[in-house]
Amino acid sequence: MHSRTTISHELREWILATTRAGHGVPEVLKLMKEHGYDPRQSRSIVAEVLKLPLATLPASTASGSPPGLRPKHPGAPEVRADGHAIGVSLSVDAPALRVLENILSARECDELIALARPRLQRALTVDSEGRQQVDRRRTSEGMFFTLDEVPLVGRIERRVAALLDVPASHGEGLQILHYLPGQAYEPHFDWFDPDQPGYETITAVGGQRIASVVMYLNTPARGGGTAFPALGLTVTARRGAAVYFAYEGGDCSSLHAGLPVLEGEKWIATKWLRERPYRRPTKA
Ligand SMILES: O=C(O)CCC(=O)C(=O)O
Numbered sequence: 001m002h003s004r005t006t007i008s009h010e011l012r013e014w015i016l017a018t019t020r021a022g023h024g025v026p027e028v029l030k031l032m033k034e035h036g037y038d039p040r041q042s043r044s045i046v047a048e049v050l051k052l053p054l055a056t057l058p059a060s061t062a063s064g065s066p067p068g069l070r071p072k073h074p075g076a077p078e079v080r081a082d083g084h085a086i087g088v089s090l091s092v093d094a095p096a097l098r099v100l101e102n103i104l105s106a107r108e109c110d111e112l113i114a115l116a117r118p119r120l121q122r123a124l125t126v127d128s129e130g131r132q133q134v135d136r137r138r139t140s141e142g143m144f145f146t147l148d149e150v151p152l153v154g155r156i157e158r159r160v161a162a163l164l165d166v167p168a169s170h171g172e173g174l175q176i177l178h179y180l181p182g183q184a185y186e187p188h189f190d191w192f193d194p195d196q197p198g199y200e201t202i203t204a205v206g207g208q209r210i211a212s213v214v215m216y217l218n219t220p221a222r223g224g225g226t227a228f229p230a231l232g233l234t235v236t237a238r239r240g241a242a243v244y245f246a247y248e249g250g251d252c253s254s255l256h257a258g259l260p261v262l263e264g265e266k267w268i269a270t271k272w273l274r275e276r277p278y279r280r281p282t283k284a
């Protein structure tokens, strides 16, 4: 339970009048900030007055540091990355999204699964204070590799870096997730909410996340696609393929979910990229 904010009659009327006059929600939030309102509280107030779900409102992108690096979106029909040919079979403009074919070979997929299997644990998420927590929205098991932990992981990191023109040092450790029938990952954003109290801690090293690459290590018999509800798009989980998408903090179009596996199992490797170097590579 969280307490409801009392909204004065004047403020309520001002928000309604301003939006009726054709000003967008971002502009209303900006004006409220200029008048000294706390951005987090403003979002809740505007959501309540306009009867909008809070998650659909843009998070304030105000941050102390200048924006960092942005990825280069792979172009169709094919990109060569570190000597490896990757097909681009579907492109979306907003958010920038690509379905990538053959980012991993069948053998690389099998090898990643074999390396990860003995190290699986119930997958965690980062809470609003920046702490790792068990999350009922995410019922899969997972593990992380450290940067360049084994030659295969290093090779994949170099491939993703070349593909998106973002140095491997901007990557978080490769995460492996394993879903069984019924397991899913409910709709969420991969960017960190600038209005959450833990934001500064989570982004102190590396800054904001800028893109995700979800690589499918097997083909579930049924279900397990990655859905983008704002686009009405579901990407089929197929071994060796991936979905890449890029975003800014607060970008609601990048909402996505791992749909429940209906039959068989699902294995993925996820690479999240940051706007600034996240870790120094452990090897030269
Ligand atoms: O399981 C999926 O398809 C999506 C995974 C995901 O959203 C993530 O790892 O952030």
Ligand SMILES: [Fe+2]
Pocket (backbone or CB within 6 Å): 188, 189, 190, 212, 256
């Ligand atoms: Fe995600």
